[in-house]
Amino acid sequence: MATITITGGTGLVGSALTKKLLAKGHTIFVLTRKARPAAGRVVYKEWDIEKGTIDPTAIREADYIVHLAGANVAGGRWTEKRKKEIVDSRVKSGELLVKSLHNLPNNVKAVISASAQGWYGEDPRIPNPRPFVETDPPDQGFLGRTCKLWEDAISPVTTLGKRLVIFRLGIVLSNEGGAYVEFKKPVQLGAAAILGKGNQVVSWIHINDLARLFTTAIEANQWQGVYNAVAPNPVSNKALVTEIARQRGRFSIPFHVPSFVLKAMLGEMSTEVLKSTTVSAIKAEANGFTFLYPTIDKAVAALTHKED
């Protein structure tokens, strides 16, 4: 059985992954800004990325590191201060991991890091639109630049002989938090809130498939490099919201939240919910991964019946 250090392990993805890894018999070190008493095989270790300090046992005693930490991108308006926090929390944490892996004796075999589909930006309109693949260059917008810095910060672990896997996550669908909970709220009140025109494409992944992807990448050496972590069938915002309403068996009055309202509410971040990003799952599938929830009806059915 292995010991796996998960940075940001207290978050949405980290909690689901911890559950899955515990069920397989592993021990989890959650690397967090605020440690708390251990709970069974979950042990909390502290770091401070601003001060550059880290509990050395989180590195010395780990077999694998999963790097998920980062200030929530949807956690508030993108002021300059917030943008700096979004970038610094990913770049400085990556740099601290690299430095610690370099300076401390350790047997870490692989580092599995999150990145995001924000790397790609908006679908090209013309000519011949196609899903984004891992070799596409980063977008020049805020999220594209952030993802590039994020991936660059953790990449030097390969020079230390560590296997590195980077997953570019799509929108994670989970009942425990994130976008799906926000999509569900109006449906619970009998309304289906479609964002803007609703025809923008959402590349999504069910939380259970995402946790399986991370687990597979820890276990199997053939995972190396960058992979998109999205289900193979992206859908429009309207199709996603309509499916949630349908599966809940509720009559929901569809209404469009106009773009200008979203802009007023979210500021610059509104572009992220209004634009199409169609991302390919082919590389992960070609590497042997089979999605349990390849289509939105299967994913929403599982979430509605709480199979996650």
Ligand SMILES: NC(=O)c1ccc[n+]([C@@H]2O[C@H](COP(=O)([O-])OP(=O)(O)OC[C@H]3O[C@@H](n4cnc5c(N)ncnc54)[C@H](OP(=O)(O)O)[C@@H]3O)[C@@H](O)[C@H]2O)c1
């Ligand atoms: N959920 C999605 O739909 C989605 C989509 C694309 C990419 N991602 C990326 O995948 C990763 C995991 O996602 P998630 O949904 O699990 O995120 P999350 O729930 O927001 O959790 C991230 C964790 O990062 C730590 N953190 C927060 N602010 C920080 C800061 N300023 N400095 C250092 N650490 C900080 C927190 O752990 P402590 O408080 O314990 O330190 C938090 O639990 C994130 O980097 C996220 O950007 C997620």
